[in-house]
Amino acid sequence: MLGAPEPAAYDRDHMPSRPEAADWPRWAAAQPLLALLPPALRAAGQSLTLAPGEVLFHAGDAVKKIHTVVRGEVRLVRHEAGGAEVVLQRARGGFVAEASLESRTYHCDAVAAEACEVLAFPVPVFRAALETELAFCRAWQGELSREVRRLRAQCERLCLKTAAGRVLHYIESEGRHGAVTLSQPRKAWAAELGLTHEALYRTLRRMQDEGLLRVDADTLRIVGPARARGRG
Amino acid sequence: MLGAPEPAAYDRDHMPSRPEAADWPRWAAAQPLLALLPPALRAAGQSLTLAPGEVLFHAGDAVKKIHTVVRGEVRLVRHEAGGAEVVLQRARGGFVAEASLESRTYHCDAVAAEACEVLAFPVPVFRAALETELAFCRAWQGELSREVRRLRAQCERLCLKTAAGRVLHYIESEGRHGAVTLSQPRKAWAAELGLTHEALYRTLRRMQDEGLLRVDADTLRIVGPARARGRG
DNA sequence: CGTACTTTTGAATCGCATCAAATCTGGTGG
DNA sequence: CCACCAGATTTGATGCGATTCAAAAGTACG
Numbered sequence: 001m002l003g004a005p006e007p008a009a010y011d012r013d014h015m016p017s018r019p020e021a022a023d024w025p026r027w028a029a030a031q032p033l034l035a036l037l038p039p040a041l042r043a044a045g046q047s048l049t050l051a052p053g054e055v056l057f058h059a060g061d062a063v064k065k066i067h068t069v070v071r072g073e074v075r076l077v078r079h080e081a082g083g084a085e086v087v088l089q090r091a092r093g094g095f096v097a098e099a100s101l102e103s104r105t106y107h108c109d110a111v112a113a114e115a116c117e118v119l120a121f122p123v124p125v126f127r128a129a130l131e132t133e134l135a136f137c138r139a140w141q142g143e144l145s146r147e148v149r150r151l152r153a154q155c156e157r158l159c160l161k162t163a164a165g166r167v168l169h170y171i172e173s174e175g176r177h178g179a180v181t182l183s184q185p186r187k188a189w190a191a192e193l194g195l196t197h198e199a200l201y202r203t204l205r206r207m208q209d210e211g212l213l214r215v216d217a218d219t220l221r222i223v224g225p226a227r228a229r230g231r232g
Numbered sequence: 233m234l235g236a237p238e239p240a241a242y243d244r245d246h247m248p249s250r251p252e253a254a255d256w257p258r259w260a261a262a263q264p265l266l267a268l269l270p271p272a273l274r275a276a277g278q279s280l281t282l283a284p285g286e287v288l289f290h291a292g293d294a295v296k297k298i299h300t301v302v303r304g305e306v307r308l309v310r311h312e313a314g315g316a317e318v319v320l321q322r323a324r325g326g327f328v329a330e331a332s333l334e335s336r337t338y339h340c341d342a343v344a345a346e347a348c349e350v351l352a353f354p355v356p357v358f359r360a361a362l363e364t365e366l367a368f369c370r371a372w373q374g375e376l377s378r379e380v381r382r383l384r385a386q387c388e389r390l391c392l393k394t395a396a397g398r399v400l401h402y403i404e405s406e407g408r409h410g411a412v413t414l415s416q417p418r419k420a421w422a423a424e425l426g427l428t429h430e431a432l433y434r435t436l437r438r439m440q441d442e443g444l445l446r447v448d449a450d451t452l453r454i455v456g457p458a459r460a461r462g463r464g
Numbered sequence: 465c466g467t468a469c470t471t472t473t474g475a476a477t478c479g480c481a482t483c484a485a486a487t488c489t490g491g492t493g494g
Numbered sequence: 495c496c497a498c499c500a501g502a503t504t505t506g507a508t509g510c511g512a513t514t515c516a517a518a519a520g521t522a523c524g
Contacts, residue, residue: 417502418503437505
């Protein structure tokens with residue numbers, strides 16, 4: 001906010017490096033899209049290491065790179081007037097801010113939630129690859145479509161008026177068979193649900209007391225009548 | 233909900249027709265993507281007329297067509313347990329449920345909010361066109377990216393805790409220069425903001441009384457101090 | 465062991481949802 | 495033209511649930 005716009009943090013702090021050829025199979029296994037990268041794009045990729053809390057880019061920065069997370073978690077966040085922080089995306093093993101490919105500048109900040117390994121691809125090379133490699137182009141559309149569905153589900157969840165409703169909706173849409181294992185502290189989950197952490201703690205407590213929910217460490221399971229009306 | 237799954241309403245009520253060749257230039261002017269449709273896809277398109285309230289498809293229906301709205305408005309909605317209705321998308325001059333192209337069935341209902349004219353394209357032909365026509369493929373990605381950005385903005389808005397905050401956010405992100413003209417009744421707008429219509433009416437009233445907002449029919453304009461902290 | 469963070473509980477408050485009802489609006493048909 | 499209707503708009507009263515502020519207890523890490 002103060003002074004001149006600063007470059008992305010990793011330009012200052014880390015020397016980007018050529019990704020190890022040996023790592024590609026591992027990455028591609030976790031992220032099928034990476035298996036479809038044309039050689040030219042692969043060659044243009046850079047590997048970055050981010051420390052927890054480190055900033056990948058700021059809102060307003062020019063979009064020069066497209067990033068994908070191969071280890072750890074990067075969050076796309078916006079800061080409201082008043083200091084509140086909204087999490088728009090949590091990227092784990094996937095691309096960050098896919099839509100920025102079409103944009104001149106970023107509209108959000110991207111911050112490493114934990115120690116991360118990230119691949120960065122120059123936008124012009126990425127665009128060129130979409131133009132030439134059909135399979136890659138189709139896979140990229142799949143990526144965008146998935147993000148659209150995820151965001152629609154989140155909007156639907158945020159429209160629910162009660163905390164318990166949002167918790168159930170999250171477990172039903174993000175989990176499997178009425179259970180979900182959280183990959184983040186509850187405080188962060190509360191922000192994703194559009195709740196204060198106090199409200200979330202109290203809600204989880206109440207749902208357990210009422211026998212609606214079973215909590216085992218980071219795994220939450222819906223029990224009893226609530227499952228009956230689960231999505232078909 | 234009752235009985236056998238019903239086909240999309242227009243299969244029952246209307247005979248789809250070949251779109252008039254003379255209409256394409258008009259449609260393409262409003263929707264640049266339509267100018268890029270390959271001839272084969274154009275030929276496969278059907279023109280539909282929907283009455284207000286008519287259903288284009290239901291959640292659970294098999295995805296056989298991709299639809300774009302050339303006149304009127306189609307809403308993508310989901311119904312919560314308890315009868316509450318959440319609007320996921322309002323399509324005016326654009327595609328409905330873009331992400332359904334990748335899906336076997338629809339996840340939401342699509343309902344005409346007013347009298348509509350809709351073009352329907354068979355999914356297989358649409359997919360084939362994406363594979364062969366590069367410019368069309370790129371334009372479709374732009375469409376998906378726009379939807380991602382719109383949805384992120386909506387999530388951000390729904391995370392705001394106060395009604396006034398959501399109203400201001402809407403005007404700033406959907407309007408121009410601190411003003412927006414609504415294309416829907418306020419009751420529907422309230423649902424889009426995740427509020428009851430009563431809360432919205434009261435909030436608008438209070439904001440006018442406090443001099444934060446000027447309302448002229450369907451045009452809302454932010455006045456005074458609130459504009460000072462508007463987005464750069 | 466101390467620091468920083470999350471987790472947890474408590475009390476008070478505020479804002480929105482809810483229920484209820486009156487008014488206004490645009491359209492239909494007599 | 496007016497009666498009438500369905501819908502949106504508007505106002506009121508009430509209660510609930512989440513926020514807010516505060517603080518204690520637990521936990522990870524150096």
